[in-house]
Amino acid sequence: MTIDRGPGSNVTFDPLATALAVDDPAISELLDFDTGEFLDARAWIGGQRYEELIAERVNVRERLAKNPRFRCSLCSVLSYLVSNQHKRFFFRHMTEDGSCPAETRSPLSREEILARKYDGIGESEPHKRIKRMIVRSLEADPSYSGILAERQWRSSQDPRSRRQPDVQATGPSGRIAFEVQLSTTFLDVVAGRRSFYREEGALLAWVMGGFDPEYRRLTTDDLLFSNNSNILVVDDETASISELQRKFHVRCHFRRPVRDGDQLVDRWEASVVPFGSLACELDMQRCWHFDYEGQAAAIRAAIEQELHKREAAATDKVRNDLFSFWVTRLPHTQLDEEGVRAWASLRQAFFAREIALPALPDDSSSFVALMNGLASAREGRPVGWSFQHLVQVAHRIADGYPEHVAAFGHAIRHFARQKTIETQDHTGKWKRRAEGIGRSLRAGEPDFAPEPNSIDLAGFLIPGLKEKLAALVLKIAL
Numbered sequence: 001m002t003i004d005r006g007p008g009s010n011v012t013f014d015p016l017a018t019a020l021a022v023d024d025p026a027i028s029e030l031l032d033f034d035t036g037e038f039l040d041a042r043a044w045i046g047g048q049r050y051e052e053l054i055a056e057r058v059n060v061r062e063r064l065a066k067n068p069r070f071r072c073s074l075c076s077v078l079s080y081l082v083s084n085q086h087k088r089f090f091f092r093h094m095t096e097d098g099s100c101p102a103e104t105r106s107p108l109s110r111e112e113i114l115a116r117k118y119d120g121i122g123e124s125e126p127h128k129r130i131k132r133m134i135v136r137s138l139e140a141d142p143s144y145s146g147i148l149a150e151r152q153w154r155s156s157q158d159p160r161s162r163r164q165p166d167v168q169a170t171g172p173s174g175r176i177a178f179e180v181q182l183s184t185t186f187l188d189v190v191a192g193r194r195s196f197y198r199e200e201g202a203l204l205a206w207v208m209g210g211f212d213p214e215y216r217r218l219t220t221d222d223l224l225f226s227n228n229s230n231i232l233v234v235d236d237e238t239a240s241i242s243e244l245q246r247k248f249h250v251r252c253h254f255r256r257p258v259r260d261g262d263q264l265v266d267r268w269e270a271s272v273v274p275f276g277s278l279a280c281e282l283d284m285q286r287c288w289h290f291d292y293e294g295q296a297a298a299i300r301a302a303i304e305q306e307l308h309k310r311e312a313a314a315t316d317k318v319r320n321d322l323f324s325f326w327v328t329r330l331p332h333t334q335l336d337e338e339g340v341r342a343w344a345s346l347r348q349a350f351f352a353r354e355i356a357l358p359a360l361p362d363d364s365s366s367f368v369a370l371m372n373g374l375a376s377a378r379e380g381r382p383v384g385w386s387f388q389h390l391v392q393v394a395h396r397i398a399d400g401y402p403e404h405v406a407a408f409g410h411a412i413r414h415f416a417r418q419k420t421i422e423t424q425d426h427t428g429k430w431k432r433r434a435e436g437i438g439r440s441l442r443a444g445e446p447d448f449a450p451e452p453n454s455i456d457l458a459g460f461l462i463p464g465l466k467e468k469l470a471a472l473v474l475k476i477a478l
């Protein structure tokens, strides 16, 4: 709770309330030397209770002389916490000579800001500690030589181009540059270095001092996802293992993809492995222990395939349900209660596939004829009409429902009933008629044009038919 005692007066703060930062601080970001991380000044202030921050302010002040905690991220000058008359907090440079771009609020390019930040990190204690552990681990392993810390690496192609990796060494697989990553290295920096070492035919390995999958920053994710979801860590334990076994070990944190129903979920795992056992890809500048991408792709493909299968099975079922209903129903008879329910559920299933069935089966004679024709073709005998032979169904459709002749003809081929009709067509009448229909359709005449509204249903019931009927409609329309 804030009690404002009027304009211009001092402000009393509830000690348990959240501390407030000034709205537009000159120093917006700090380098915390305790962790090697950058902090957003306002977020850090606002993340504490007023009473805590007051105590912290004293602490920060005290440490300035011997073991300073905060530096301005842009100029690396020591910084400390102060508050204004409204009890709002901000950071101030220990020396303000106008050289900090934050103070003068001069616009810096992103590259300049990054370069300054990166220079700042180079000083931090965690950075130095991790670097020492990498060196320690490498020196323990006789298969690595030329182990150097903070030494220039000149481009073999262009002597003017050079980098200064934290640690470099030559191992069984060639030259390696190790860079300590403090979750504050920006993607631009990562990308720029990768291309340098790629051109050198060397590997750039990013190493962290620790990694908590639950608490990652975007900058860590840049590394994580560009390294096949593997993060390499060198810590006290791995350094001891390296020394004990005289083999350079790293802790590798990685995501393991796991299938959970139709979803892919990740589980974080970690294992300590010899650096030499990592898969190294110079072209991608990656080195990883667990092939996340490969495994995830395999799981995704399996899920995809199963979904496909399930969808196909569901489609088959809906298709068969309608045919079964049609084959067993009594034409021109009012549906009983069960029939009404069955039809309603069929309509719903087709509606879900954007196909409209009539309210009742006998509502439309054209629909009845289409269903009779397709079901007859499927069964190889007349369905819905009291005929003896399939060929009679063919003639009935050609006579009364020319708009379904094409669909029926394709259904006959789909269910391989040509022989049945041929045998029943003693006089050859259907053969001649079918030839005529074929000529008419090929000529684009409208006599046997498929009924456009029936195409979706016919196409659903007979796989592959939709495209054929649609092509016919198009041809006739032209």
Ligand SMILES: [Zn+2]
Residues within 6 Å of the ligand: 027, 072, 073, 074, 075, 076, 077, 093, 100, 101, 102, 103
């Ligand atoms: Zn500054």
